[in-house]
Amino acid sequence: MTDSVHQAFGGDYSGVDHHESVVGTPHLPHDGGPETIRFIDKDGNRIRNEVNLPYDPTVDAMTDEDAQDLYRDMVLIRRLDKEGTALQRQGQLGLWPGLLGQEAAQIGIGRAMAPQDYAFPGYREHGVAYCRGVDPLAVFGMYRGTTLGGWDPNAHNFHLYTIVIGNQALHAVGYAMGVQRDGDVGTGDPERDAAVVAFFGDGATAQGDINEAFVFAAVNQCPIVFFCQNNQWAISEPNETHTLIPLYQRARGFGFPGVRVDGNDVVAVYAVAKAALEHARSGQGPFLIEAYTYRMGAHTTSDDPTKYRDSAEVELWRLRDPIERVKTHLLWRGNTPPEFFDEVDQEANELAKRIRAAVQDMPDPSVSEMFDHVYAQEHPGLAEEKAWQAAYEASFAGSDDAEGGPR
Amino acid sequence: MTTLTLAKGITAGLRRAMEADPKVLVMGEDVGRLGGVFRVTEGLQKDFGEDRVIDTPLAESGIVGTAVGLALRGYRPVVEIQFDGFVYPAFDQITSQVAKMHNRSAGTAKLPMVIRIPCGGGIGAVEHHSESNEAYFLHSAGLRVVACSNAEDSYWMIQQAIELDDPVIFFEPKRRYHDRMDVDDGAAAAPRGLYDAVVARPGGHVTVACYGPMVKTCLAAADAAAEEGKELEVIDLRGLNPLDIGVLGASVEKTGRLVVVHEASRFMGFGAEIAAQVQERLFYHLEAPVLRVAGYSIPYPMSKLEEHHLPDLDRVLDSVDRALSF
Numbered sequence: 060m061t062d063s064v065h066q067a068f069g070g071d072y073s074g075v076d077h078h079e080s081v082v083g084t085p086h087l088p089h090d091g092g093p094e095t096i097r098f099i100d101k102d103g104n105r106i107r108n109e110v111n112l113p114y115d116p117t118v119d120a121m122t123d124e125d126a127q128d129l130y131r132d133m134v135l136i137r138r139l140d141k142e143g144t145a146l147q148r149q150g151q152l153g154l155w156p157g158l159l160g161q162e163a164a165q166i167g168i169g170r171a172m173a174p175q176d177y178a179f180p181g182y183r184e185h186g187v188a189y190c191r192g193v194d195p196l197a198v199f200g201m202y203r204g205t206t207l208g209g210w211d212p213n214a215h216n217f218h219l220y221t222i223v224i225g226n227q228a229l230h231a232v233g234y235a236m237g238v239q240r241d242g243d244v245g246t247g248d249p250e251r252d253a254a255v256v257a258f259f260g261d262g263a264t265a266q267g268d269i270n271e272a273f274v275f276a277a278v279n280q281c282p283i284v285f286f287c288q289n290n291q292w293a294i295s296e297p298n299e300t301h302t303l304i305p306l307y308q309r310a311r312g313f314g315f316p317g318v319r320v321d322g323n324d325v326v327a328v329y330a331v332a333k334a335a336l337e338h339a340r341s342g343q344g345p346f347l348i349e350a351y352t353y354r355m356g357a358h359t360t361s362d363d364p365t366k367y368r369d370s371a372e373v374e375l376w377r378l379r380d381p382i383e384r385v386k387t388h389l390l391w392r393g394n395t396p397p398e399f400f401d402e403v404d405q406e407a408n409e410l411a412k413r414i415r416a417a418v419q420d421m422p423d424p425s426v427s428e429m430f431d432h433v434y435a436q437e438h439p440g441l442a443e444e445k446a447w448q449a450a451y452e453a454s455f456a457g458s459d460d461a462e463g464g465p466r
Numbered sequence: 467m468t469t470l471t472l473a474k475g476i477t478a479g480l481r482r483a484m485e486a487d488p489k490v491l492v493m494g495e496d497v498g499r500l501g502g503v504f505r506v507t508e509g510l511q512k513d514f515g516e517d518r519v520i521d522t523p524l525a526e527s528g529i530v531g532t533a534v535g536l537a538l539r540g541y542r543p544v545v546e547i548q549f550d551g552f553v554y555p556a557f558d559q560i561t562s563q564v565a566k567m568h569n570r571s572a573g574t575a576k577l578p579m580v581i582r583i584p585c586g587g588g589i590g591a592v593e594h595h596s597e598s599n600e601a602y603f604l605h606s607a608g609l610r611v612v613a614c615s616n617a618e619d620s621y622w623m624i625q626q627a628i629e630l631d632d633p634v635i636f637f638e639p640k641r642r643y644h645d646r647m648d649v650d651d652g653a654a655a656a657p658r659g660l661y662d663a664v665v666a667r668p669g670g671h672v673t674v675a676c677y678g679p680m681v682k683t684c685l686a687a688a689d690a691a692a693e694e695g696k697e698l699e700v701i702d703l704r705g706l707n708p709l710d711i712g713v714l715g716a717s718v719e720k721t722g723r724l725v726v727v728h729e730a731s732r733f734m735g736f737g738a739e740i741a742a743q744v745q746e747r748l749f750y751h752l753e754a755p756v757l758r759v760a761g762y763s764i765p766y767p768m769s770k771l772e773e774h775h776l777p778d779l780d781r782v783l784d785s786v787d788r789a790l791s792f
Contacts (some may be wrong), residue, residue: 115693179535207570218538223562229528230563233535240517240541267555271528278523302754379662432573440708441607 090379091351092305097321097445100380103387114330121326123394129170129325130385131403133162136186137382138407139195142414144187145203148362151418152202156183160323160355163381164288166190167328168256168348169415171336175243175253177216179231184258185221185286191217199418206424224259224264228285231257232272235281235339244282245342254339255283262293264309265301273313273345280344285336287347288322290354297369307349314343323381324351326388355378426452468651470487473643474621476582478651480544483628484514488627491536493520494529494546503548504584504643516548518620522673526556530581532564537577542628544580544593545748551594551766553583557602565608580627584614586679587776588641597766598730598787603635604707606741610746611706612660613637615681617647619704622656648776658787661705663713669697672786673717675740676702676727680777684727687782698786706736711743722753723789727777732760754792757785 091097098118099105107115108252136158143155158165161183169190172178178187188198197209201220208219221227229291235255238244243253262289263269276283287306291298302309316338328350335346353376359363364373389395430445470478484490492507492514498521502506511519522529526547527659532545547553548733554559560581587596603611610632614620627634650657658664666681667688675767676684681702688698699717705711724744725736741756759777767775 079587095662206572207566208574209787210537210571211574212571213574219567219575221563223558226531226559226563229531229559230538233532233537234539235531235535237539238542239537241539261716267525268559270530271523271525271531274523274525275495275528333561335647430570432569434610435573435578437570438708440711 068069069131071252074089076137091319091321094305094307095321095351096327097324098327098330099324099384099388101387102375102382103384103391105388105390105391111327114327114334114414117333118328121329123392124153126326126385126392127399128390129166129329129394130382131406132166132186133191133382133385134172134323134403135407135410136189136400138411139189139389139414140185142143142411143199144356146418147202151223152199152360153204154202154301154359154361156359157262158185160185160353160381161288161290161375162186163166163385164322164328164352166189167350168286170333171329171332172250172256173253173336173340173360174216175235175250176340177218177231177238177253177255178258179227179234179253179255180220181217181224181227181260182220182222182259183260187258188215193217195414196417197420199414200421203418203421204320205421210328225268225272226399227265228257228259228263228269228272229275231255231283232276232279232281235276236279238282239279247341252340253282254336255281256336257283257285259285259287260293261287261289261298261301261306262296263287263292263307264306271314273309274346277314281340282339282342283345284332284339285345285347286332287349288324289349290352292354292364292368294358294362297368305349307347308353310345310347313345315347317347317349319351322350323379325381327386334388340388352381371434438460467648469646470554470621470649470651471597471644471646471732472614472617472620473506473709475505475512475617475647475649476638477508477623478649479624480507480510481513481788482543482651483625483657484510484518485556487628488518489541489622491520491543492546493533493543494753495524495580497521497546502546506582506638506643507546525557526552526554529715530556530559530564533579533581534559534567534577537579538575540579540734542580544582544624544628547581547583549595550583550585550597550599551593553581554711554775556581559676560603560609560635561606563608564593567608567633576631577630577633578628580624580626580636582636582638584640584643585637585767586639586641587766587772588600588679590772596769596772598728598761600635600637600706601730601735604736608609609633609718610661611635611637611785612704613639613678613706614641614704615642615702616645616732617732618657621649621651623660623704623773626656626660626772638709642679645771650725653753658707661708661710663698663703663705663710664772665700665713665717665747667698667700671697671699671721672725672775672789673699673701673721674725674727674786675701675714676705679705679729681725683777683779687779687786688705691783691786694735696786708730709740709743711757714740715744715748715765719751722736722758723792725782725785725789727759727782729761731763733763735760754789755764757789759785
């Protein structure tokens with residue numbers, strides 16, 4: 060950790076708090092307010108100010124290639140996400156929770172994580188899954204209904220999606236307690252020290268599990284980063300339903316630092332996440348990042364956001380599009396040729412085409428799979444039910460129904 | 467041989483498991499310095515340290531949820547829920563996550579964890595300290611549920627539960643915590659499997675199936691019945707899920723009569739499942755309907771009335787007589 064970062068986080072354990080509380084303020088500022096850490100302005104310019112100071116070294120060290128990679132990741136994941144919505148509309152998926160608008164938040168932290176770090180996602184973290192090397196098809200399989208999980212969590216250090224809001228934060232804290240017991244924190248070995256990241260949204264901050272996770276993490280000084288994507292809307296409920304203060308300020312009450320970052324600025328998210336992860340890995344305890352962003356689309360394909368929010372608000376955020384922001388920044392930096400953007404678009408379209416075909420060809424699971432993994436070890440009662448079900452299905456063998464022939 | 471109470475049987479079993487496997491952890495409210503409100507974990511923190519015997523914040527969902535994370539990291543946490551009635555804040559984690567994790571991960575994520583729940587009434591306690599809530603967990607596929615009734619079982623079953631790669635709900639009959647028994651704690655292996663039902667007392671006239679705190683009650687009933695020439699065969703089920711239907715079924719085939727006894731409320735209690743399974747499998751062996759002796763279908767009553775609520779020797783014998791009257 061750099062000295063400047065250490066000064067910002069280490070000097071006051073109770074957190075970075077640039078501004079006074081806004082308790083009682085009925086409406087939060089729509090740009091996240093002046094406390095928001097932001098590195099790229101709407102014209103693509105690099106911002107330098109006092110709030111950003113601790114993160115400047117990380118951002119200064121970023122190359123054109125680094126910024127291009129982040130741009131590419133964001134374009135690819137947006138294209139995959141668009142495909143998810145399209146596939147649901149075609150009946151190929153049962154449901155799709157879109158991430159449109161949240162690409163910078165997810166790619167920013169996803170690329171800041173080290174291989175030995177471990178992520179505990181909610182159900183919308185397609186960008187993080189992509190960064191952790193999870194096959195997109197595995198994610199689509201879950202929403203198609205061919206699997207309940209889809210990937211081996213330990214193969215990617217990326218836990219299964221968790222749909223019950225907030226449950227996963229406690230798993231993340233427990234996992235971090237395990238990291239501590241294994242001695243994989245604060246050794247100074249950059250390939251050994253590990254952090255755990257708990258992903259959740261603004262709505263989840265009302266859950267008991269999130270608040271209990273904060274308590275357990277704080278008293279145990281766990282190596283964990285709580286990453287809250289505040290996308291403004293918990294289905295139809297705005298932030299004001301869940302909080303009267305900026306969410307990042309909650310951390311202070313629990314005894315660890317919290318900051319708000321512009322979740323639509325991938326450079327800022329990346330830099331803040333790097334610092335927070337290092338804070339955790341080095342043994343300084345938990346850290347809360349509130350990535351202030353916006354859910355551009357519906358909650359899921361089953362939702363209709365026109366029922367509860369103004370199109371003017373959506374339009375306001377469209378002007379803050381995270382991909383446009385980093386593209387403008389690349390142009391501001393000046394070393395990215397125009398054909399780069401065309402190549403990325405082409406790559407995205409090819410990826411989408413490949414995924415589309417693969418999803419459409421995805422086979423249904425075998426019926427026995429619903430029994431196979433209920434228990435890790437033998438269970439006589441379940442074995443009996445499985446055998447009964449197989450015999451029942453087999454009793455139709457040879458009938459017209461089973462053959463699918465003419466009737 | 468060592469004479470142990472049921473509570474200290476668990477203590478000794480936990481100690482042996484912790485000595486055998488450094489990944490075994492104990493966590494819960496007051497389990498460390500105090501040794502638990504029932505002293506079941508007494509001395510463990512002193513010997514194994516605060517990293518392995520963890521005094522947790524007072525938040526049951528947090529305790530179980532963090533135990534899930536520890537299990538995912540390769541640890542084998544043994545969680546203590548302080549009293550039966552305090553498990554409900556953790557119910558979401560247990561049913562949504564603990565029970566389903568292995569299944570939804572297609573076997574890639576194992577949760578070798580044990581959730582210990584002191585259960586049942588008869589101790590004159592205030593509200594929420596006397597409940598028998600096994601049915602909730604029996605209805606949640608993915609969990610294994612066991613109940614010990616004596617010190618030998620508590621000593622071995624806790625070790626067997628810890629060794630399993632599946633999550634186990636481990637019920638401990640709190641009013642039997644202080645019952646003593648000689649336990650062969652030097653033996654290399656357990657005398658029987660974790661779920662094996664045992665014939666606690668053989669008899670030819672009526673089978674009485676029970677578990678946990680009711681085993682002692684039913685054995686006393688069998689003594690009383692014997693004086694009147696009625697032979698009760700008392701089956702201590704031990705494993706509730708999976709259920710050892712083999713031992714129970716063999717007994718019912720022999721006697722033709724079954725009375726199921728539990729403290730939990732009758733309506734949708736475990737007795738209903740046992741009755742259904744026995745009549746499905748052994749209809750032509752039955753000489754009488756399967757009868758249930760259970761707590762009434764009420765919230766657990768004030769302690770001054772609990773003796774009217776809990777099945778006792780007389781209620782067991784009353785149902786035995788009814789079973790014999792067919």
